[in-house]
Amino acid sequence: MRQVLGLALLGAAVVFPAQADQTLRVVYPPNKHETIAEQIFLIGTAPLQGDVSVNGRVISRSPAGHFAPSFPLQLGVNTFTLRYGEQTVTVQVNRTPTAPAPPLGLTFAKGSLTPTTNITRLPGEQICFGAIAPPGAKVSVKIANQTIPLIAQTQTVELPPNAAVLTQTNQPATVSAAGRYQGCTIAAKPGQLGKPQFQLSKNGATARQHGPGNVEILTPAALSVAQVTAEQGVARTGPSTDYSRLTPLPRGTQATVTGSEGDWLRLDYGGWLDKKETRTITGAVPPKSLIRSIRSRQIPGWTEVIFPLQGPVPVKVNQGDGSFTLTLYNTTAQT
Missing domain, CATH: 2.60.40.10 (Immunoglobulins)
Known part of the structure; x- marks a missing residue:
């Protein structure tokens, strides 16, 4: 062998x-x-x-x-x-560089307009826009009859990749942000804001370009409910696989969707889940559950604690030396 x-x-x-x-x-x-x-x-x-x-x-x-x-x-x-x-x-x-280089002509760098995908947010949340354009230009973005100036950034801090811990080079680095422009706004009312239109002006000339992502502000009284269809829904701290994993969500878990970014849903307890691991429940009310008649029993090798619930809810588990913490979201205790 x-x-x-x-x-x-x-x-x-x-x-x-x-x-x-x-x-x-x-x-x-x-x-x-x-x-x-x-x-x-x-x-x-x-x-x-x-x-x-x-x-x-x-x-x-x-x-x-x-x-x-x-x-x-x-x-x-x-x-x-x-x-x-x-x-x-x-x-x-x-x-390759982490961001496109500033363009030479009167244009935006390819792939630099953000948001890069469709997003939904709640009223009152901050929505930020970004672009890479020639240094010294005047840059703004127009969305829903509002014009937001994008301010030129002088420096930015770049974090090393996770693999940097293996080479002991995991120190943040301050680098030049020449050509990077950023600005934010807050939308107070629900509705479709559409795709932002970016504008840059320099030396008396002006160029405009629509961003790739559509922006929508959700109606708080009409939020959708997502149900986990995967055996173990992979919840994360942000809207991509680059973000850290959270406690998996068992099949059947329900939560209110409070935002989205591309194919990722933000759930009401803060975790993000890939849309393909869920289904939308039409006409459902925001999931809540009471907890009462909690009981525990000793089983060889561990202690079993039973929490009767009215329905599956998002959970978080933290385990340390001599401690175990279980958080049940969207619940109210009646013990």
């Missing part, structure tokens, strides 16, 4: 088969890989006899011959040449 060694990094499993004819291999990153990270791991393996070098520098390896050194990345294409004996492997990694 062949033996297999697995190396886990950043949630992905990398497997090195133990073969007698094994030569220099790079399993990550693939050639022509693109990233916004400031560092990259080169993960691979080679036979123990001989050295492996990267751009002329010999790297350390594990007793089994595997390696995973990290290297800083410059903006643009970074070339890494790995050598083992007569064998050479070249990997190119393209580090």
Whole structure:
């Protein structure tokens, strides 16, 4: 039976088969890989006899011959040449900027207008807009007969990716925000505000462009109710898989939708859920439940606590050393 060694990094499993004819291999990153990270791991393996070098520098390896050194990345294409004996492997990694560069002409940078997708919010919530345009321009956005000036930003703080903890480079960086414009407003009344129209003026010339996302203000008395249809709804702290996970929501859980962003729904307790894991219940009232007649019993290995509810509600679990906290949202105790 062949033996297999697995190396886990950043949630992905990398497997090195133990073969007698094994030569220099790079399993990550693939050639022509693109990233916004400031560092990259080169993960691979080679036979123990001989050295492996990267751009002329010999790297350390594990007793089994595997390696995973990290290297800083410059903006643009970074070339890494790995050598083992007569064998050479070249990997190119393209580090792209986190935001588009300011355009040269009288136009907005491609993909820079925000919101980038349809959004819904409650009355009284702040709605923010952003754009990247030539420095020194006058930029504004018009929506629902309101004109909001977008103010030029001088600096912005960029956070490192989560992988930066592995290289001990997880420090925020203050960078120039030349060409970035931002502004916010508050809509007091429900209704369809439509797509914002961005305008920039410079040197006596003016350009206009509609944003990609539609803005709607919800009616508080007519909010929809979402029911979880997945076995375990993956709730998150924000509207994408980039955000942290919260306690999963069991199938059948109901909650009022207080906002949305693209395919993500914001539920009344603060969690965000992918729309495909839910269904909308027509004519439903905001879900609430009483709690009473709570009881507990000892079972070998744990304590079981039973909370009778009128319906499934969002939950949050926090467990620490010697403590366990369960939060039941949209409930009222009658104990």
